[in-house]
Amino acid sequence: MEKRFQPELYEQKWQTWWSENGFFVAEAESERPSYCIMIPPPNVTGNLHAGHALQTTIQDLLTRWKRMLGFNTLWLPGTDHAGIATQLMVERQLAAEGIEKAELGREGFVEKAWDWTLQHHGRIRAQLDRLGASCDWTREKFTLDEELSNAVREAFVRLHREGLISRDEYIVNWSPGLQTAISDLEVEMKSVAGKLYHISYPIEGTDERIVVATTRPETMLGDTAVALHPDDDRYLHLHGKSAVLPLVGRKIPFVKDAVVDRDFGTGLVKVTPFHDPTDFEIGRRHDLPGVRVIDSSGRMTDEAGSDFAGLDRAVARKKVVQMLQEQGFLAEIEDYTHNVGHCQRSGVPIEPMVSTQWFLDMNEMAARALDSVRSGRTRLVPDSWDKTWEHWLENIRPWCISRQLWWGHQIPAWYDDKGGIFVAHSRQEAEKLAGTSELTQDTDVLDTWFSSALWPFSTLGWPDQTRDLATFYPTDVLVTGFDIIFFWVARMVMTGLHFMDEEPFQTVHLTGLVRDSEGHKMSKTRGNTVDPLELVDEFGADALRFTFAILDSPGRDIPLDADRMAGYKAFGNKIWNAVRFSLGNTGDSRVQEELDLEKLELPERWILSRLARTAAEVNAKFEIYRFDEACQRLYHFFWGDLCDWYIELCKPAFSGKAPRPLVGEVLLTVIDRSLRLLHPVMPFLTEELWQRLPGREVIHSETITLAPYPQAQPDWIDDEAELNIGRFIQMIGWVRATRADLAVDSKTELELFVSADDDFKVRLTELEPLARPLARLSGFSFELAPESAHQDKVAGLGLGLIIPEVELTDRDLERQAKERDELKAQSTRIQELLSNESFTTKAPEKVVNQNRQRLTELTDRLAQLEAGLGKS
RNA sequence: GGGAGGUUAGCUCAGUGGAAGAGCACCUGCUUUACACGCAGGGGGUCGGGGGUUCAAAUCCCUCACCUCCCACCA
Numbered sequence: 011m012e013k014r015f016q017p018e019l020y021e022q023k024w025q026t027w028w029s030e031n032g033f034f035v036a037e038a039e040s041e042r043p044s045y046c047i048m049i050p051p052p053n054v055t056g057n058l059h060a061g062h063a064l065q066t067t068i069q070d071l072l073t074r075w076k077r078m079l080g081f082n083t084l085w086l087p088g089t090d091h092a093g094i095a096t097q098l099m100v101e102r103q104l105a106a107e108g109i110e111k112a113e114l115g116r117e118g119f120v121e122k123a124w125d126w127t128l129q130h131h132g133r134i135r136a137q138l139d140r141l142g143a144s145c146d147w148t149r150e151k152f153t154l155d156e157e158l159s160n161a162v163r164e165a166f167v168r169l170h171r172e173g174l175i176s177r178d179e180y181i182v183n184w185s186p187g188l189q190t191a192i193s194d195l196e197v198e199m200k201s202v203a204g205k206l207y208h209i210s211y212p213i214e215g216t217d218e219r220i221v222v223a224t225t226r227p228e229t230m231l232g233d234t235a236v237a238l239h240p241d242d243d244r245y246l247h248l249h250g251k252s253a254v255l256p257l258v259g260r261k262i263p264f265v266k267d268a269v270v271d272r273d274f275g276t277g278l279v280k281v282t283p284f285h286d287p288t289d290f291e292i293g294r295r296h297d298l299p300g301v302r303v304i305d306s307s308g309r310m311t312d313e314a315g316s317d318f319a320g321l322d323r324a325v326a327r328k329k330v331v332q333m334l335q336e337q338g339f340l341a342e343i344e345d346y347t348h349n350v351g352h353c354q355r356s357g358v359p360i361e362p363m364v365s366t367q368w369f370l371d372m373n374e375m376a377a378r379a380l381d382s383v384r385s386g387r388t389r390l391v392p393d394s395w396d397k398t399w400e401h402w403l404e405n406i407r408p409w410c411i412s413r414q415l416w417w418g419h420q421i422p423a424w425y426d427d428k429g430g431i432f433v434a435h436s437r438q439e440a441e442k443l444a445g446t447s448e449l450t451q452d453t454d455v456l457d458t459w460f461s462s463a464l465w466p467f468s469t470l471g472w473p474d475q476t477r478d479l480a481t482f483y484p485t486d487v488l489v490t491g492f493d494i495i496f497f498w499v500a501r502m503v504m505t506g507l508h509f510m511d512e513e514p515f516q517t518v519h520l521t522g523l524v525r526d527s528e529g530h531k532m533s534k535t536r537g538n539t540v541d542p543l544e545l546v547d548e549f550g551a552d553a554l555r556f557t558f559a560i561l562d563s564p565g566r567d568i569p570l571d572a573d574r575m576a577g578y579k580a581f582g583n584k585i586w587n588a589v590r591f592s593l594g595n596t597g598d599s600r601v602q603e604e605l606d607l608e609k610l611e612l613p614e615r616w617i618l619s620r621l622a623r624t625a626a627e628v629n630a631k632f633e634i635y636r637f638d639e640a641c642q643r644l645y646h647f648f649w650g651d652l653c654d655w656y657i658e659l660c661k662p663a664f665s666g667k668a669p670r671p672l673v674g675e676v677l678l679t680v681i682d683r684s685l686r687l688l689h690p691v692m693p694f695l696t697e698e699l700w701q702r703l704p705g706r707e708v709i710h711s712e713t714i715t716l717a718p719y720p721q722a723q724p725d726w727i728d729d730e731a732e733l734n735i736g737r738f739i740q741m742i743g744w745v746r747a748t749r750a751d752l753a754v755d756s757k758t759e760l761e762l763f764v765s766a767d768d769d770f771k772v773r774l775t776e777l778e779p780l781a782r783p784l785a786r787l788s789g790f791s792f793e794l795a796p797e798s799a800h801q802d803k804v805a806g807l808g809l810g811l812i813i814p815e816v817e818l819t820d821r822d823l824e825r826q827a828k829e830r831d832e833l834k835a836q837s838t839r840i841q842e843l844l845s846n847e848s849f850t851t852k853a854p855e856k857v858v859n860q861n862r863q864r865l866t867e868l869t870d871r872l873a874q875l876e877a878g879l880g881k882s
Numbered sequence: 883g884g885g886a887g888g889u890u891a892g893c894u895c896a897g898u899g900g901a902a903g904a905g906c907a908c909c910u911g912c913u914u915u916a917c918a919c920g921c922a923g924g925g926g927g928u929c930g931g932g933g934g935u936u937c938a939a940a941u942c943c944c945u946c947a948c949c950u951c952c953c954a955c956c957a
Binding site for chain 1: 893910914
């Protein structure tokens with residue numbers, strides 16, 4: 011067996027073997043309870059990033075754990091067609107080949123996009139495989155699969171027939187960068203240093219002028235009113251009159267609207283219904299016409315007037331300002347920093363624009379989703395997200411679901427030449443409805459998130475009543491980043507309740523963001539992104555997974571630190587070597603299912619007890635999604651209890667100096683259970699090692715992935731063994747520390763004087779051969795320690811060592827003096843506490859006693875220390 | 883303008899009422915027959931500031947400061 015753990019030698023082998031043997035394939039029908047996780051589908055043409063690696067780790071950990079617990083486990087993988095992202099990639103690719111998108115046409119373009127998709131498809135799987143993901147690839151799905159597209163059409167048609175989806179002319183967020191409408195969620199507010207232009211408008215038939223302020227002077231060309239607050243005495247006299255729009259000459263009315271803030275600017279607002287969302291609402295309330303002055307590419311229209319038609323909106327702004335100035339309408343220009351909506355994906359400022367789009371009314375569905383979290387039927391972990399959830403759903407607005415793209419699900423709506431609209435599952439059905447075959451299909455596609463919203467059931471065959479759907483819906487847990495809680499999570503809950511009448515999952519585990527080692531957000535522009543596969547190359551998948559799992563504290567972002575990961579690779583090496591040692595020293599012993607506890611001596615009973623407690627706690631922590639605490643526990647059990655103590659305690663037994671019954675069996679059994687406990691986090695290493703354990707094949711399955719997950723095992727809990735070995739460990743610790751403190755040469759053997767109760771003396775006699783190598787002792791003496799010995803009281807034991815005369819350095823002396831001062835301070839504090847009557851009467855007895863005992867210990871220790879100091 | 887989270891050892895973070903913790907980094911010794919990706923020992927923090935509740939506060943309450951992030955129709 012190699013001296014070192016070399017993950018690159020085994021990882022691929024096991025992933026292939028697991029896959030070929032179908033260990034991860036779920037049963038469509040089963041006696042066993044089901045457990046299901048739907049993967050958040052990554053972009054089909056994308057690469058896995060660090061955030062995916064984190065989420066994959068958590069999902070796989072849960073899946074493997076539940077699988078070992080005997081559940082009929084399904085982790086369903088798949089990918090998303092990612093409309094905008096993929097279309098942009100394909101466009102870029104075409105541009106590089108010198109092909110014009112327009113001359114290719116829609117059909118040609120979609121064909122290219124499919125080529126691109128199929129070409130990249132498989133990459134995601136390869137990457138997930140490298141991380142050890144135990145997905146059921148026989149059930150892999152893609153959002154544009156025929157089956158899923160069918161679900162999309164079904165959902166659209168139903169929602170339309172229920173009156174929730176409608177086609178409407180409304181003001182939308184237009185992205186001039188992408189040339190499509192986008193949803194509110196895809197708009198990102200950015201603070202922009204701009205100008206606030208104060209423009210004066212003459213009042214018709216008077217010499218009076220009013221002043222309005224705007225950050226976008228070019229939109230004034232489309233003004234159709236001026237708004238004032240209904241209670242604003244300053245301006246009430248204007249109501250009924252008209253302002254004359256400068257440069258244009260159009261007479262526009264005054265309207266009273268409560269949305270106006272009297273304290274901002276002059277308290278008067280210019281109203282441009284077709285180019286501002288607030289103004290659009292005002293326009294609707296007062297039945298104002300709108301004028302479209304900017305077109306979809308961001309250029310001024312003919313309606314903007316001959317001076318401006320055809321100009322880019324930025325150029326037009328300059329020209330409007332210049333002309334206003336020349337004609338004496340510009341009152342003031344003020345520096346002004348304000349928030350401007352930008353297109354999240356293309357980065358350009360959003361152009362609010364009136365256009366005809368498809369909208370989904372979310373009110374009803376949102377109310378149910380809101381109630382679902384309030385009532386606890388959907389649980390957000392951590393629950394600090396509850397308020398965010400509430401706020402968003404309470405203020406929900408219609409979702410603009412149509413996109414002016416080619417890549418995606420084309421909207422299942424057909425038009426005849428008389429303006430009739432026919433929404434149907436297919437062209438045939440639409441033709442039947444229309445009574446004509448002269449129909450053209452809507453050219454828009456649906457927002458990618460519309461199909462994602464159906465993912466928990468569309469992947470299981472809905473709307474057909476499939477066996478998978480019956481078995482696995484509702485799913486159990488969703489693991490994803492908080493950044494898509496609205497984009498995706500909330501919408502899945504809404505559609506799940508609407509179409510399935512049941513929440514799509516019980517629990518949503520929201521992970522933090524993966525940041526770089528300094529806590530910065532990873533971004534391509536910053537250049538600090540980390541490729542998880544490179545980390546797998548360097549440290550192995552198991553170390554990467556362990557690192558993510560142990561860092562996943564609720565509500566916390568995760569700083570990805572290579573040093574830390576190196577530390578957990580070392581943990582892998584530790585495991586490797588512990589097994590290597592065990593296999594090399596246990597002779598013919600074999601892993602056992604049951605152990606005759608009566609026959610075992612103290613160290614064996616101790617490690618089994620520690621193991622049982624660890625198993626109980628790890629299960630409990632997994633149950634509440636505290637992977638960090640579970641891993642912490644696993645780490646310390648394996649390295650601390652098992653390697654530092656138990657294996658050391660085994661050595662004298664293996665060497666024949668102090669044989670004990672069943673040592674080999676116990677060690678192998680503990681290794682077996684430990685590997686199984688670790689398996690969900692470190693699948694490759696544990697399979698590689700577990701396969702080598704003699705005897706395990708008689709008891710369990712051929713693979714650790716299907717072996718039972720260790721449970722609490724109460725009969726292994728042994729308080730007496732834990733107490734005694736605990737005292738023993740403290741005793742050894744004292745000897746080691748004392749030797750180091752007093753600079754005793756490491757080769758010098760010392761005799762340890764111990765005063766203890768008779769029972770522990772008996773125990774200690776058994777343990778004597780084990781204690782010798784651990785602390786370089788020649789042996790124990792139960793005689794009274796001589797006056798000259800260094801003495802102390804530890805864990806209720808009186809301990810003494812005769813230390814050969816050594817010259818203590820100044821540093822040693824300094825340290826001793828410091829310790830003495832600290833002890834004195836503590837002792838004083840506790841004395842004060844105990845002499846405080848309100849403490850002794852009000853504090854629980856347990857706490858008071860604890861302090862009494864502590865004071866005795868401190869006093870003893872202080873006395874010993876001062877005697878020692880006197881001597882030196 | 884609302885809301886959430888954070889401020890604990892050099893770094894990154896656990897710890898929600900009873901003696902300050904982990905990993906990494908650091909210091910001092912070690913070829914102790916699995917592992918130097920190791921072993922043993924050790925240094926280092928008035929738990930952001932202030933106030934309050936309590937016998938007792940990193941932990942509960944108030945307040946201030948700073949840092950993140952989310953939501954938002956003050957033109």
